Amino acid sequence: MLKFKELSIRYKLTLIMLLSSSIVLLFSSTAFMINDLISIQRAMENDIEVQTNMTAVSISFRVHFDDVEQTTNLLNALSEHNSIVLAQVYKYPETTVFASYQRPSATTLQLIAPHQEHNLVSSVKYLQFSKPLYSPNQDYLGDLVLLADRQPFYDRIKIYTSIALIIIIISAFMAFLLSSRLQHIITAPILKLAKMAQRVSIEKNYALRIDPSPSKDEITFLFNGFNDMLSAIQERDKKLAQHNEHLERTVTNRTAELKKLNLKLTYQAYHDALTNLPNRALFIKRAEQAINHAEQNNEILAMLFIDLDRFKFINDTLGHAAGDRLLQEVSKRLLACTRLPEDTVARLGGDEFTLLLRDIKEPSNAAIVAEYIIKSLTNPLCFHDQELYITPSIGISIFPKDGRDVGTLMKNADAGMYMAKRQGRNNYRFYVHSANAASAARLNMENKLRQALEFEEFEVWYQPRFDIRKGIVVGAEALVRWRSPEFSLVPPAQFIPLAEDTGLIIPIGEWVLRTACQENQRWQRAGEPPLHVSVNLSARQFIQEDLLITIEQIVSDLNMDPHRLELELTESLIMPNAEDTLETLKALKRLGMQLSVDDFGTGYSSLSYLKRFPIDTLKIDQSFIRDLNHDSDDSTLVTAIIAMAQKLRLTVVAEGVETREQLSLLSRYECDYAQGYLCGKPMPATEFRQFLEKPLNLKSLMEDVR
Template identity: 45%
Template sequence: PVSANDVGGDARFAHAEAAREVGLRGALAFPILLADEVIAVLELFRAAPYRSERRLLRLLSHLGTQVGRVVERRRAEARIESLAYYDDLTGLPNRQLFQQRLHEALAQARTAGGLAALLFVDLDGFKRVNDTLGHSVGDGLLREVTRRFAQSIRLNDVLGRGEQGRQAISRLGGDEFTVLLGKVADRAGASVVADRLLAALAEPVVVDGHEIFAGASIGIAMFPDDGNDPESLLRNADAAMYLAKSRGRGQFQFYADERTEAGSRRLRLEGPLRRALESDQFELHYQPLLDMRTRETVGAEALLRWNAPEIGNVSPAEFIPLAEQCGLINPIGDWIIRSACAQIRIWMESGYEPVRVAVNLSGQQIRGPALVNTVRDALAENDLSPHLLELELTESTIMRDDEVTSSTLRALSEMGVALVLDDFGTGYSSLTHLRRYPIDSLKIDRSFVAELPDNEEDVAITTALIAMAHGLRTRVTAEGIETEAQLAFLREHGCDVAQGFLFSRPIPGPDFPRFLAPVKTDAP
């Protein structure tokens, strides 16, 4: 603490000038301490001079310490409350505060006889961002999504008067958000908000130099029609969100009678899927890969098919993700590798020239312990040269950049097996990763081929991808070719290999020899 008989011109007092102007001369000042940190200074002024008394100064010093402890306690209480009710990463209300507000909102709507809406929002592909780019980038994405969502919610959308849009949004955890709307006249009002949330993610998010296209799937449940209590309303909004995902993502769906369709079908499929391998229900179909200029067959892609006796044909887009969730993808993947190698041997023993066959790998297979041995054994069992097997992997796999992935891919390449980067251009791969791994071929995704040669953006992207691949000394395959115009454009721009319905749909192994050349024999 310090004192002054005449505060005029005393630089130690921040408000000295103002005090002199109103006739105050004597001054005392003492710090408010938080531990050893000065968080504020309290200044006292009066007309008469202050005498510097040690007892008074000691009292003020003690007072400053006590006030600091009160401030510290208040700050700690505020921090505890914040941790209890708010998400530390985004600053949004957390699940506990959301539950309280949901109860309050439904009570108000019930009393007023009005409607409320609950939107359950799940980011599409967030796990992929975390797995490929790291959790710090994932955290940055969540913060930016929060900011955009908050800007999308208007005052007349939210629960109470004067509440900001940010207070209508909660983060339940991970990439799951809710938006509570207490002022909707009908379903159309909820639709408008859902459309704004989706539009908020239309532009890419840039985090640490990574450009990320973040979409979302939204499920909407209306009070009281879709749930008359907080638990059922939340459960049904969640079910509607999964319906939106099953129908293509990047959209919203209302809770409806068909809400349990996706979940029920998953349950119906899981048991038969577990029995499918041992019951020999899987089959490989093969789609030819042709030289772009000569149209001669240079290989084939093996594609898995499942015809379940009690269900019928099930799309790979449906049962492959289920196999990954159920832990079945590794044994199924091993079966595909062994079956493809066996098929190559069958064709060779039937008198046809050997062709390379491409097999798709999942990230789980690559990170599993047995892949290298499975490939080595399958080649040895069928007496095949390793160059006859190609393994296709996705961009997200190489973006993991972990030691297991690196060592596995190196071992496969050293064995002589070719590695193909599938769906090139749709993910987050960089030239650094492409140079780091022994990639032999790049496959341009069908989404860039579909509108060639009329779509200017696809033209620019495709030509750039071909040039980039050739700059890296890798072959380029274009998949999804359906027209002669697409073929002509790709051939003109130097694409090496063609694949698509223009040439053939995937067909069973016994039907494939029509694309194969007989072994040449010397004339007698």
């Protein structure tokens, strides 16, 4: 081997160039190989990370719904990636594998780090990347772990080493040029990719794409993978945007619906459904606000408690439709009597209304409003071609004189209302202290009345009825009495209206009917004319659906002749809802009962019902009999009633006969029957049976007058 100095310059230059180029090529090849291997390593890491992220996005929904089969199918799709040898899904809080995929050619594999390690972990043979899974509501579901084989990486090392050696041996003289070229070929695409990644990171624009390389090398795969990753992210963001838009739209709509529903529920919570007036809760709330304002400004308030007279009778007789229509009309008329929005009209329930008058100058102004209300309700309401009349009873309490809180003012106004009812109804009364005592007494009597049936405190008394022509007893009217341990013998005028208001008149009336029929059976004697018994029917009884069944059952149980039972009805009872009344009366007649009209002449002026209804008897009210021998008008009316009844083939009973002169006139007018203190006062059953043993000689009384 020649020494270097002995070589020619050409060889030296050649040797130097060769050595230089070889060294440059060696270093360049080495640098290229190292750089490329680093890029490959990064590409593998990025690839496994991208695959993990994309797979996590696609399986989260399935894991959320425990869909093992679909999750496994999605994992099996990783078979298209040669580097992926193992994929496992762990669902929180379980520690076992929820779903997995393992390349068939791979041997038994194990993770190189816990699945909770959410970072890239590498070993000599494998790369591992773990990704947490979240539900659409961002609830933690578990983890996805991918394991990639690094063998392709080592294969690349061998290939590049061989290529580098061949290039060094064969192309040493082109090392410099080739190294420069290789540097450009390798680094330029990576730099392009890096710049694109930086731009995407800054602009957050996942619609950008890097132009693919015409070659089919790893750089092209990396470009394609990068573009695929951007496409996946863009698609994910698009779906998220659509989902968010839909969610926002749904939230907006639901919020609007909830606001609307909340307003509706709030309105319903504070208003009466039938009349749309404020209810008790809203009235109390407004009253409390008004009281606070009045205290601060030294003002006077008035609270009116309004109860509709005879509303229950109208509601029970004509039905709830008529009652509801009446309440709606009353509400409109009450509103017309107030200063809105300063005053408040409320419906507490049933036929009870309250009115709050703010800043009245003096209590007399409340009386003016009460009179206006009474006047406004005077006009009748038409319902199905029938006129309905309603009157109010109004109680008034004044702030601060009658109370300084809502409860006290309402209680005292209610007490004033009961005073108005007791004093004739259709009027108003201011609260006075004694009203509370009266209300307490009424409540006590109501409680005792409820116990009276159970404790057998009621009695049936009987007032005899005489045949004026024959002068003999033909029967008696049954009258209920209440012998209370606390109140002694309570007059009917005190407890009958209370029983009507509370509905207790229904069981009381049934008991009276059964008791009177039982007693009537004891009066009958062989060989003598039968004695009848007359029983009053209340309005509440008459409209009961089981009235006919009840009466028929009582008569059947006692084996009583129904012709001996007379049922007394008032004109005010039978006139409303005349068609239904007619059917009921016909049914009673078919059962064999006698029907009479009590207090005739004091109710409806129309006489057409006498022709239509199957009435047997008219009972002339005692108000016409009282001054019969002193008042020519009463005499004229009584003779007219008797004459009319005779023409209609009806019998007549004169009530309240107390003097012989009255009896004599009635005999002259050819009245059929007489009933009153002259003939006999109401008496207990035992006394009446004794009375039947020695009856009064009615003819002798009339002869004495003559």
